[in-house]
Amino acid sequence: xxxxxxxxxxxxxxxxxxxxxxxxxxxxxxxxxxxxxxxxxxxxxxxxxxxxxxxxxxxxxxxxxxxxxxxxxxxxxxxxxxxxxxxxxxxxxxxxxxxxxxxxxxxxxxxxxxxxxxxxxxxxxxxxxxxxxxxxxxxxxxxxxxxxxxxxxxxxxxxxxxxxxxxxxxxxxx
Amino acid sequence: xxxxxxxxxxxxxxxxxxxxxxxxxxxxxxxxxxxxxxxxxxxxxxxxxxxxxxxxxxxxxxxxxxxxxxxxxxxxxxxxxxxxxxxxxxxxxxxxxxxxxxxxxxxxxxxxxxxxxxxxxxxxxxxxxxxxxxxxxxxxxxxxxxxxxxxxxxxxxxxxxxxxxxxxxxxxxxxxxxxxxxxxxxxxxxxxxxxxxxxxxxxxxxxxxxxxxxxxxxxxxxxxxxxxxxxxxxxxxxxxxxxxxxxxxxxxxxxxxxxxxxxxxxxxxxxxxxxxxxxxxxxxxxxxxxxxxxxxxxxxxxxxxxxxxxxxxxxxxxxxxxxxxxxxxxxxxxxxxxxxxxxxxxxxxxxxxxxxxxxxxxxxxxxxxxxxxxxxxxxxxxxxxxxxxxxxxxxxxxxxxxxxxxxxxxxxxxxxxxxxx
Amino acid sequence: xxxxxxxxxxxxxxxxxxxxxxxxxxxxxxxxxxxxxxxxxxxxxxxxxxxxxxxxxxxxxxxxxxxxxxxxxxxxxxxxxxxxxxxxxxxxxxxxxxxxxxxxxxxxxxxxxxxxxxxxxxxxxxxxxxxxxxxxxxxxxxxxxxxxxxxxxxxxxxxxxxxxxxxxxxxxxxxxxxxxxxxx
Numbered sequence: 001x002x003x004x005x006x007x008x009x010x011x012x013x014x015x016x017x018x019x020x021x022x023x024x025x026x027x028x029x030x031x032x033x034x035x036x037x038x039x040x041x042x043x044x045x046x047x048x049x050x051x052x053x054x055x056x057x058x059x060x061x062x063x064x065x066x067x068x069x070x071x072x073x074x075x076x077x078x079x080x081x082x083x084x085x086x087x088x089x090x091x092x093x094x095x096x097x098x099x100x101x102x103x104x105x106x107x108x109x110x111x112x113x114x115x116x117x118x119x120x121x122x123x124x125x126x127x128x129x130x131x132x133x134x135x136x137x138x139x140x141x142x143x144x145x146x147x148x149x150x151x152x153x154x155x156x157x158x159x160x161x162x163x164x165x166x167x168x169x170x171x172x173x174x
Numbered sequence: 175x176x177x178x179x180x181x182x183x184x185x186x187x188x189x190x191x192x193x194x195x196x197x198x199x200x201x202x203x204x205x206x207x208x209x210x211x212x213x214x215x216x217x218x219x220x221x222x223x224x225x226x227x228x229x230x231x232x233x234x235x236x237x238x239x240x241x242x243x244x245x246x247x248x249x250x251x252x253x254x255x256x257x258x259x260x261x262x263x264x265x266x267x268x269x270x271x272x273x274x275x276x277x278x279x280x281x282x283x284x285x286x287x288x289x290x291x292x293x294x295x296x297x298x299x300x301x302x303x304x305x306x307x308x309x310x311x312x313x314x315x316x317x318x319x320x321x322x323x324x325x326x327x328x329x330x331x332x333x334x335x336x337x338x339x340x341x342x343x344x345x346x347x348x349x350x351x352x353x354x355x356x357x358x359x360x361x362x363x364x365x366x367x368x369x370x371x372x373x374x375x376x377x378x379x380x381x382x383x384x385x386x387x388x389x390x391x392x393x394x395x396x397x398x399x400x401x402x403x404x405x406x407x408x409x410x411x412x413x414x415x416x417x418x419x420x421x422x423x424x425x426x427x428x429x430x431x432x433x434x435x436x437x438x439x440x441x442x443x444x445x446x447x448x449x450x451x452x453x454x455x456x457x458x459x460x461x462x463x464x465x466x467x468x469x470x471x472x473x474x475x476x477x478x479x480x481x482x483x484x485x486x487x488x489x490x491x492x493x494x495x496x497x498x499x500x501x502x503x504x505x506x507x508x509x510x511x512x513x514x515x516x517x518x519x520x521x522x523x524x525x526x527x528x529x530x531x532x533x534x535x536x537x538x539x540x541x542x543x544x545x546x547x548x549x550x551x552x553x554x555x556x557x558x559x560x561x562x563x564x565x566x567x568x569x570x571x572x573x574x575x576x577x578x579x580x581x582x583x584x585x586x587x588x589x590x591x592x593x594x595x
Numbered sequence: 596x597x598x599x600x601x602x603x604x605x606x607x608x609x610x611x612x613x614x615x616x617x618x619x620x621x622x623x624x625x626x627x628x629x630x631x632x633x634x635x636x637x638x639x640x641x642x643x644x645x646x647x648x649x650x651x652x653x654x655x656x657x658x659x660x661x662x663x664x665x666x667x668x669x670x671x672x673x674x675x676x677x678x679x680x681x682x683x684x685x686x687x688x689x690x691x692x693x694x695x696x697x698x699x700x701x702x703x704x705x706x707x708x709x710x711x712x713x714x715x716x717x718x719x720x721x722x723x724x725x726x727x728x729x730x731x732x733x734x735x736x737x738x739x740x741x742x743x744x745x746x747x748x749x750x751x752x753x754x755x756x757x758x759x760x761x762x763x764x765x766x767x768x769x770x771x772x773x774x775x776x777x778x779x
Contacts (some may be wrong), residue, residue, distance in 0.1 A: 041221045045248060045591050046273035046354060048225075049317065056336035071221040086594075088754050089226055089247040092218050118266065122761050122769030123251035123753075142354055194746040196725035246752035251769075253737075254762055289611055416637050416695050419726030430697040438702040525679045528611055529691050529706060531640065540691065542643045546650060546679045557641035557691070565729050594752055 009157045026162065033077070033103065034159035036065040037152070040076035042096065044083025047110040047142040051082045059145040064152055073099040078155070079132070080148070084112035085125040097132045103165050107151050108134045111141045133166035185411040185428065185456040190569050191418065199568040201232050201240040209234050218247045222325045222580045225590030227564070229579075236575045243564050248594040256554045260520030261287055261361065264551060268541070269355045271556055272592035275314035275535040277306050280359045282541040283554070285440065286530040287361040290523045290545055293492060297442075297484045299363035304442040305376070305479035306349070306358065307532075308472040312383070313342045314535035315465045315472075319390065322462075322584035326403055331390060338386055341379055348372050361521075362496040363489030373480055380476045387469050394462075404459040408570040408582035411456060418569060419562040422537025423468065424586060427453050427460035434533035446478040458585040465587075495521045520549040536560055536587055560592035596634065596703060601626050613706060615689075620709040620717055624744075627690070627707070627723040636692035636705060639720070642730035643689045644738040647682045648764040684710040686740055688717055716741035719748075737762040 043051055054061040061067050070076040073096045085093060097106070108128050111117035114137040116126035128134060135158065138151035163169075192199050201211055216229040223229065226247035232240030252271055256264040268279040281303060288295065295303075320335030343353040349372050350356035350365075358365050394400045410420070415428045425432055433450040435443040451467035453460035489496045497516055498509035525547035531540040540557030563586040570582050598607045598614065603622025608615045618626040630636045690707040711717055719742040720727045731742040732751040739760035742748055750757060759766055 042219060044226055046270055046276075049273060049354065052317075052321075052332075053336060053340065055332070056340065057333050058337070058340050073219075084248065084250050086247060086249050088249065089218060092247070096219050116770065118270075119250050119252075119255060120768070120770030120773070121251040121255050122767070123249050124770070126771045144353065191725050196721065196728045198747065246750075246754075249752040251761065254766075254768060258768055292611075412697070417725050419639055419724070421640075430695065432695055432697060432699075434702070437699060526610060527615075527689075527706075528613060529641070529689075529704070531704075538640060540641050542641065542689065542691070544645055548653075552650075553643075553645045555641070555643040555645075557643075561729060561733075562726055565726055 007157070009154065010161045027160075030160050030162055034156040037078045037105065037155065037159075038068045038070050038076050039066055039078040039080050040073050040096065040100065041069045041071050042079050042081055042093075044081070044085065044089070045112070047082035047113070050142045050145050050148060051080055051109065053145045054148055059149060061149060061152065064149070064156065066152055073097075074101060076100055077103065078105045078107065078152075080107045080109050081113040081128045081132075082109040082142075084117060084119055085128050085131075086123050087125055090125050090131050093128070094131045102167075104167075105135045105155055105159075105165050106132050107136045107138060107148075107155060109138045109148055109151065110143055111139060113137075114139065117141060130172055133170055133172055135166045183454075185409050185454075189414055189417070190409075190411075190572055191414055192568050192572070196418070197565045197568050198242045199238075199240050199572055201234075205234060205239060209239075211239060216579075223583060224321065224588055225593075227583075227588070227590055227593075229567070231576070231579070233576065236577075238571055238574055238576060238579055241568055241571050241579075243567050245561075245564065245590070245593055248590045250591070250595060252556070252595045253554050256551055258550070260549050261523055261551065262516070262520050264554070265360060266355075266357050268556065269357065270591065271558070271595055272314075272534060272536070272539070272560070272589050273354070274317050274589050275307075275310040276355055277310040277358070278532060278534040278539060279556070280357065281307055281441075282530055282532045282534075282539050282556070283543070284359045284361055285532065286528050286541045286543040287523060289528045289530060290526055290543065291361060291495060291521075292524075293362055293490050293495065295363040295490055296487050298368075298486045299488050301442050301479050301483050302364060302368060302488070303359060304446070305476055305483075306346075306356075307441070308475045308479070309342055309345060309376075311472050311535045312469055312476075313339055315469050316342070318465060318535075318584075318587050319462075322587075323394065325580050325584055326400065328394060328397070328400060331393065334386070334390060338383065345372070345376055345379060348375055360489070360496070362492065363487070367488050373483070376476065377480055380473050380480065383473050384470055387466060387473075391466055401459070403577070403581055404462060404585075405457060406455075407458045407574060407578045408585055409456050410566060410570050414569055415456075415566070418566045420537065420566055421562070422533065422535070422559055423461050423464040424537065424563060424566070426451060427464045428456040429454040434531055434538060438531070440530075440532060442479070442482075443475075445482070446475050448472075448475050448478075458581050461585040461587075522547060522549050523551075531557070534559060536563065536589070536592065556595055558592045558595060560586075560588035560590070561595075563588050564593055596705070598634075598705070600629075600633075602629055613704070615706045615708055617708045617710070620711050620715065623707075623709050624718045624720060624723065627720045630692060630705070630707065631723055634705075635694045635696070636703075637724075638693040638695040639724035639726050639730075640691040640693050640704075641689075642727060642734055643691070644734040644740050644762075645687045645689070646685065646738060646762065646764045647687065648685055651678050651681045653678075682710070684712045686711050686713075686738065688734065688740060690720070711740065713739075716743040718743055719745040721745055736760070739763065 108114045113128045218226040228244040230242045268283045269276040316335045316339045320332040323331035350358040412428045448471045493512040502509040523545045527544045529542045537559030542555040544553040546552045602625045603619040605617040694703040736750040
């Protein structure tokens, strides 16, 4: 396995392009989608503070095309689940996910969204992939803004390489 | 009006706390019959509710006639989780409760443990804790200002405030190694010594910051739209505020001079000189002014802490609670045994119950701890200021417009992690 | 401050600089009104319910990390296992009161405490301090203590149809067992 890094994912999947059957139009659409992912304002807890930090001038997610955080899920492509999801919040979370139009992607930001984090108890959903299919997990508690940017960049590489969104490949975890 | 006359004039007469349920504003039955009441859900996912708060609002046109707050969407079960961990490991939990002024939460729990143990940390730890808590307060107020102004339309302040916030987080990273959720305090002092270079960086920040606060205030204070949207909105009188358990900037904006740092000084607050801002109109504008002034006062405290930082050890010398330095583990058998016992079993805290209250950026943050003498807490409860602040929603929102509702929620400065725990 | 005149008083203890006033559960409202009106405790900071199920069952070694070291003259302070002092009933409800006076430079605090068992109800103090509304709802939701006289006693933090009261000692911690930890 080659070393990880930016662009490697795209290279690894380069030879799959013929099998997936991407056309030039498909590549153009993927280029447009990948470079203008608009996130939904789904900040829940501490990770939301680092998510707002990427909008700031130092980390600047605008250079990746994702600075327009839409409040309405109908206008958003990406749901960054940032923070711990309690069981009470799981139903609204799924509802917001359902309201998003396809194609849509989910980033589970932080340890709590990926697996329940340090809260292995009655109140917290042990991983948001139990209710929504997740494309990218970003580790950290909370992840640095650079880590979240890395997650968004990896997602961009996936989209540009033609990998379908998570709901087409896999469902929710059991 | 002279200052004395202003102090005497009540914000409104009588009480505006709804009855019979103090936290629910109910629509007048006559209006419900005749008027056209629309029930709207300000759902848990809303850009302006500062987290996952759900408000069930009943509107008559644009006017809010009924409101009920539904919380619990971020309930994490901190208190039960902390009962499963040893005292040392449990300190990582309180930080995530109020994730804006996280070090102050840690402080409350650590002070409670120290009160039960009966240990007094050394002066260097006390002064450093004071400094970091004031930086946490600045951090919290910056985020409040950035997001609060964003909701009312002053969007560029978000970028300015987050620029300063990154400067504060750089300081935290310099000292502790992480930006947020630093876990730097422990029972007996600090986790590690203060690294060199911190004081110089902190001084640079403290020299620049008051000028920045003046800039932000200049952007807002003379802006007609800001004044129109915040003056006279969300009134809360002093008696109602005390009856509703409000503390912190909300109470001080209603004219009550009550700050736990002055009233029951903890850490090094009795050795530094600072002023407590109190305003008398009880509206959104006054709460904003209180927080702006608090940022300036916090910077003064930071500068005084930098000037007066004592030398010496950073933890207490008691090996039964604090890990021995690593180089001793090679030579001393007792240190090895202490290290082993502390890491596997943890220190034991004498039986008893204590309640420690500190002044967080939102008000009185209390930590009630019950110990049975063992190595794990028996019960930990956090008195969350945001939980109590949301009870005041019904009182402050009575009769206002929907747009004012957003301004009032912003001024109460609630953090849902703190509210739901 | 002298608490001897509080109606329905059971005991007053002082420990580590904090005063705990225990009153009879049925007389809570009377005692609260006395403390608010006569003693000036106009601010209710917090209501905490604690479950002492299993309190006296396991022993704890009397060896604690204390700067004073070990006192060989005090039994249980040097390594012998002992049980903590038994509690009168299963649940305690503590009310942390403060006397807020604008401009004061001293805070007077007191902890008002009542004890109750499973199934017993505690009078609600919402009429005395309106802020008790949500605190009592939380104590009901997480501990299952009924507050008689509360205008709106329903769940606040958990789902409306949640079964059980999570913070009780006989309620499991929940969550998922970690693989290979032996907890599965």
